Structure formats: C-alpha cells, structure tokens
Amino acid sequence: MVEFGEILRTIGDFGLFQKILILLLAFPNFLLPIFFSSFLFIDSDPERHCDTAWILAAAPNLTRDDRLNLTLPREDDGSLSRCRMFVPVDWDLDAIRKYGLNATTTCRDGWVYGHTPYQSTIVTDFDLVCERSNMAEVSQTIFMTGMLAGSFVFGPGANSYGRRRTTQIPIVLLLAFSAAAGLAPNFAVYMASQFVVGAALGGYRINSVVLESESGALRSFWSFHSFASTEWIGISRRSLASCMSQLFSCLGQCTMAGLVYVVRDWRKAQYVMAGAQALVFVYIWWIPESARWLLGQGRTAEAKTLIRKVAAINKKEIQEDLLDEVVGEQKVQSGGFKTIFTSAVLVKHLLIISFAWFSLNLGYFCLVLNVGKFGLNIFLAQFLFGISEAPAHLLCIWVLEVLGRKKSLVSTLLMGGLVCLLTLAFPENSAVVVTVLVSVGKFFLNWAGSVAMVYIQELFPTTVRQTAVGLGSLAYRVAGLLSPLINMLAVYHRSVPIIIFSSLAVVSGALVLLLPETGRKELPDSADDAKANGTTTTEKTGSDFNYRKSTKL
Incomplete structure (x- = not known):
C-alpha cells in the first residue's frame, strides 16, 4: 500500500497549489487580531x-x-x-x-x-463607569467564553463534517456579527454579538490550521488554523506554512494599532473590519477539502478527483496505478474521543501538550489584555507587541527544523516564563524597561504557540487530529477565558498575575520533555502510527528531500 505522503510528494508537496492556499488562509489571520480592538482600546476611567x-x-x-x-x-x-x-x-x-x-x-x-484619546468607545457609549466599571473586563471574558465555545463546537465537528465546512461557517458568522456589534444599541446586544464573534474566531482558527497542514499551510495564536492545510503539505515545509500564518497575525496586530489611531470611533472600526471580512467571505467557498480526511471517510472518488486537480495546478503528473493503489487500499477510518482515551500514550500526549497550550495562552492574553497599563502610549505599545512577534515566526521556520519540536517548545516556554518574572525586579513606573521585557516575554510565548500548534498536529493520527486539536484548544481557550480574571488579581498586588502565569509556563516547559520528537516524520494516519512516533524517525537525504524511515536502536 502506498502512503499518502508518497502521493503528496508525487503531485508536489509545496507547489503552486499549496502556496495559493497558504495565502488565502493566511489573510484572515491578518484580520483576526483586529476583533480585539473594541475592548482593548478604551479609556477605562475617563474624565x-x-x-x-x-x-x-x-x-x-x-x-x-x-x-x-x-x-x-x-x-x-x-x-x-x-x-x-x-x-x-x-x-x-x-x-x-x-x-x-x-x-x-x-x-x-x-x-x-x-x-479622551478616542471619539467613542464601548465605555463612553454604554457608560461602563462607576458601579459598571468592571463591565469592560466582563466584555473580555464574554469574548473569551465565545472562543472557548467555538473551539468546542467547531473543533471536533470537523472530523464529521470536514475541515472545509467548519472553516467556512465561522467566516459567515464573523462577517455578520462583527457588523452587528457595531450596530449594537446597548451593552447586552454588544456582548451577545461579541460572544458569537468569539465563537466564530475560535472555530476558524482551530480548523484553518489542519486544512493548511493537511493541505499545506498555516497557524497562529490569532491565526486562521485549518487542518486541511496541514494535511496537504509535505514534511519539509510543514513548519514553514504554520509559522507564516503567525507572521500574518502579528502584522494584523500592528495594523490594529494603526486602524484605531486613525479611526478613533469603535463603531466605525467595526464596520471597517466587517468590510475586510467580506473579502474573505467571497473566496472562502473555493477552499478545497483535505484529501486525507476524504480518504479517511471512504470518499475515495472525491479524494481522487481532488488529487488530480492539485497535480494539474502544480504541473505534475501522477500515474493512475499509483493513485488507485493508495485510494483502493485506504480503509475508512473512524476515530474521536474513544480512540484518544483508550490509549495511554495518546492521553499522555494530550494532557502535556494541552497544559503547555493552556499555560502559554494564559500568559499571552494576560499581557495582551493589559497593553494599556504598562506606562507607554497604548498605540505605540500595541505596535511594539505586534512587530516584536515577527522575528519569532521567522525564527520558528528555521528553528523547528534545526532543533525539532520538543526542544523548541521547551526553550520558548522556559524563556517566556522567566523573562516575565524578571519584570518584577523593576518598579512599576519603569515604563520603558517593563514594556521591553513584557514584549520579549510575549515574543517567546507567541513563539511557543506556533510550535505547539505544529506539535499537536504531528502527535496525533489523521482520524483524531481535529479532535485532539479541538480538545487542546479547549484548554487554550479556557486560559483566554481566565486571563481577564487573573489580571483582576492585580488589585491585591501587581505581581500576583505575573507569578501565576509565569510559573505555569515554566512548569509546562519542563513537562514537555516527556513528549516524543515529531520533526521530519510523516503525519501519523492511525493510532498505531502515533504510538510508534517515539521509535521511528524519518531522515532527510539529498537535495530533493527523499525520506526513509529508520528504527532507533
């Protein structure tokens, strides 16, 4: 039986098709950070x-x-x-x-x-002051709760309904409810709209990565994650595709600062976002499904047609007997929660990577949601937050291949946690030093997020990959949900939130040492393949990236 990886190399594992797909799936990552603008750029205590x-x-x-x-x-x-x-x-x-x-x-x-620095914010429009002054933080929590719900609904659902469909639906919701939030007549309607926007955002980000990896592309904290992309791309470029998605996201954070600087009215900013999202709405219907997922579902005719189309776009030829062999022998595979939780190895992998994802995201959002409280101008601080992430994603492309997934995740988690702890050595009024250290800490935590998304996809087989990422993303989103509440503990002392999320990052980094290395290996297609991950490697030889498996002694 011919593995899908061989088919992918035959039709081109990083040809024109994959590059176009990456571009189309990465653009939404550029837009997604801007959805945070309505509750980040506020004057919480205006005159x-x-x-x-x-x-x-x-x-x-x-x-x-x-x-x-x-x-x-x-x-x-x-x-x-x-x-x-x-x-x-x-x-x-x-x-x-x-x-x-x-x-x-x-x-x-x-x-x-x-x-105030703004013409209009949710604070001034909805009078979120005095006895309602905590409602701005509540809006953050509602948004994060929506992201958690979206991960829960759209993540596991992609195994049943496909990567493509569960990526398209969130785009429709983002377009409709980002505009609805801007039209909200009161705070209750605004919060309801933000919940749906958060849910769509969570679902979109989680499903776009696998679509990219299975199809060949993306990943990011704020990014558009589609499994179809992970499942379309070859071994040599899988990390490149994922990290490029993150790069688009950090550019989006810089753009968010520029947008709000120019458009000081939060409602108008919502309309600008909806307009940009309409562009994604136009082309999202042409995003292809993951061939790996189609094969796993027994939909061989659709998979065969799609593989031929990809070969044509990449200007490659594929022999029919080779295609018939992989398609004809591909068994309909079933998976899900049961497959994961009946395997001690997969459960261990899930718990460790989920805890790492939880820890890094808790620290990341605790910092992001405090962007206006570090003493510098909020527009400058947000721009620095965004631009400081660009080197992380560019380095990630190279470091993931040189050091591998495990060492990359361990080192970034430890550095992120320790740098954030270092901010406590400086007084609160040291705005420049604290902002620099916080930006560096966020740099490493964001880098860890890029590695974690690649890592979790490679730890689990195709049959449960989306389910595993969905479950991991639940932990990821719970961290986002808790981050506004953790920040509120600063009323007791400013060090409390920093100590909590920094310590968790350091502990999770140590636990990642228990995971196997997955770099330069084919994506596992079954639970047995995933269990064998720690005992087989795929070496790269020659300039044309020929791969062979060798058993470790």
Whole structure:
C-alpha cells in the first residue's frame, strides 16, 4: 500500500497549489487580531461628571463651572464627584444658592465625558463607569467564553463534517456579527454579538490550521488554523506554512494599532473590519477539502478527483496505478474521543501538550489584555507587541527544523516564563524597561504557540487530529477565558498575575520533555502510527528531500 505522503510528494508537496492556499488562509489571520480592538482600546476611567442639565431649566445662563459647583458633591480630596450628583429639586436658582443641595444620588441622566484619546468607545457609549466599571473586563471574558465555545463546537465537528465546512461557517458568522456589534444599541446586544464573534474566531482558527497542514499551510495564536492545510503539505515545509500564518497575525496586530489611531470611533472600526471580512467571505467557498480526511471517510472518488486537480495546478503528473493503489487500499477510518482515551500514550500526549497550550495562552492574553497599563502610549505599545512577534515566526521556520519540536517548545516556554518574572525586579513606573521585557516575554510565548500548534498536529493520527486539536484548544481557550480574571488579581498586588502565569509556563516547559520528537516524520494516519512516533524517525537525504524511515536502536 502506498502512503499518502508518497502521493503528496508525487503531485508536489509545496507547489503552486499549496502556496495559493497558504495565502488565502493566511489573510484572515491578518484580520483576526483586529476583533480585539473594541475592548482593548478604551479609556477605562475617563474624565467625566454626571449630566446635571436639569438645573438649566431654572437658570439657563449658568456657566459650566457654576452649574457643576451647584449640582455635584465634593470628594474627600476636594474634587468634584465623578459618580454622584445632588438630587434634582424644583427650586429657583436663588433658593438653590441660599439653601444648597444635600441629598445625593447616582447619575440619573448619564454622564458628560471630558477629554479622551478616542471619539467613542464601548465605555463612553454604554457608560461602563462607576458601579459598571468592571463591565469592560466582563466584555473580555464574554469574548473569551465565545472562543472557548467555538473551539468546542467547531473543533471536533470537523472530523464529521470536514475541515472545509467548519472553516467556512465561522467566516459567515464573523462577517455578520462583527457588523452587528457595531450596530449594537446597548451593552447586552454588544456582548451577545461579541460572544458569537468569539465563537466564530475560535472555530476558524482551530480548523484553518489542519486544512493548511493537511493541505499545506498555516497557524497562529490569532491565526486562521485549518487542518486541511496541514494535511496537504509535505514534511519539509510543514513548519514553514504554520509559522507564516503567525507572521500574518502579528502584522494584523500592528495594523490594529494603526486602524484605531486613525479611526478613533469603535463603531466605525467595526464596520471597517466587517468590510475586510467580506473579502474573505467571497473566496472562502473555493477552499478545497483535505484529501486525507476524504480518504479517511471512504470518499475515495472525491479524494481522487481532488488529487488530480492539485497535480494539474502544480504541473505534475501522477500515474493512475499509483493513485488507485493508495485510494483502493485506504480503509475508512473512524476515530474521536474513544480512540484518544483508550490509549495511554495518546492521553499522555494530550494532557502535556494541552497544559503547555493552556499555560502559554494564559500568559499571552494576560499581557495582551493589559497593553494599556504598562506606562507607554497604548498605540505605540500595541505596535511594539505586534512587530516584536515577527522575528519569532521567522525564527520558528528555521528553528523547528534545526532543533525539532520538543526542544523548541521547551526553550520558548522556559524563556517566556522567566523573562516575565524578571519584570518584577523593576518598579512599576519603569515604563520603558517593563514594556521591553513584557514584549520579549510575549515574543517567546507567541513563539511557543506556533510550535505547539505544529506539535499537536504531528502527535496525533489523521482520524483524531481535529479532535485532539479541538480538545487542546479547549484548554487554550479556557486560559483566554481566565486571563481577564487573573489580571483582576492585580488589585491585591501587581505581581500576583505575573507569578501565576509565569510559573505555569515554566512548569509546562519542563513537562514537555516527556513528549516524543515529531520533526521530519510523516503525519501519523492511525493510532498505531502515533504510538510508534517515539521509535521511528524519518531522515532527510539529498537535495530533493527523499525520506526513509529508520528504527532507533
């Protein structure tokens, strides 16, 4: 029986087809970070006072200062209250001046906002201040909860319905609900829209990678992950495709800073995002299915047709007898939760890689969601956050092949955790030093994320690859969900969140030492292949990348 890897090398494992596919699947990675802009770029405590226009009915010619002095109580430090007002009365101005106002209440008619860096944010539009000041963090949690739900719904579902379909549906949801969020008349509608956007984002990112790897392409924290791509690409370029997706994502983070700098109104920014997403909506229907998945489902005729098309695009020829041999002998394979949890080896792999994914994502999002609190200008800090990731993804392409998956993941997790811990050695007002260290720590954690996505796909067989990534992504998304809550612990001391996520990163890095190396090996097609991963290697010889398996002694 001929393995699919040999078929892939015959029709071209990184030809024109794979390059186009990478480009089409990578572009959404450029857009995905921007979906965070509505709750990242806010002034959480803007200058404000209660709207006390009621007094103008009695004295329409009052100056602003007189009006505020008459209608707002003073705080203990002598400043005018930003969250309370005097209870309105039906008196004339002379009576108000003579007797004064004593009874106070919360702001009945909303707030009047002073100078902010933005024209409009969710804080000022929905009055997320005073007793509702924690709602901005709640919106982050709702978004992360949606990403968790999306991973749970769209991840395992790809094994039954295919990589292609579970990648297309999230695109439709992203287009519809990103626009709906911008039109939200109140905070409840905004949160509901953001939940669906988060779910679509989680599903899209998890499914686009396998589509790329099985088909030949991507991966990223914020990226568009499609298994069909992982399952289309050859051994020599699998890490390149995945890391290129991450590169698009970091460029998207830089663009997010530029977009919000130019468009200071969050609703208009939502419409810009929806417009860009419409472009993806147009071409996503032409993304092909994973041939590996089709073969695994017994859909041999579709797989054969698709393989011929790929060969034609790559200007390669494939002998019919070779194609008939791999297709004719391919058995319909079933897999899922049962396949994983009946194998002690696969369970160990899943627990370790999921914990690593959880730890690095917890640290990553704790840093990302605090971008405005490191002392530097938020636009500059976000740009630095994005551009600092570019070397990580470029290095990842080379280092994954030189050091392998295990050493790469161990070293990046340890460095990320230790650098973040180092920020505690400097005072909080050292904005430049802290921002640099945080950017370096985020650099390593993001790098670890690129490695982890490649690694988890190579640890598990085709029959359960999407399920494994779905389960791993649940841990990944739980970390995102917990990150706003972990950041809230800074009210006790700024070091608490840093100690938590940094320590977890270091511990998970040590545990990764228990995993096998998967570099330069064919993707396993069955549970037995995955179990044998630690005892066989695939060596690369010659300039044309011929592969052979050799048993380790």
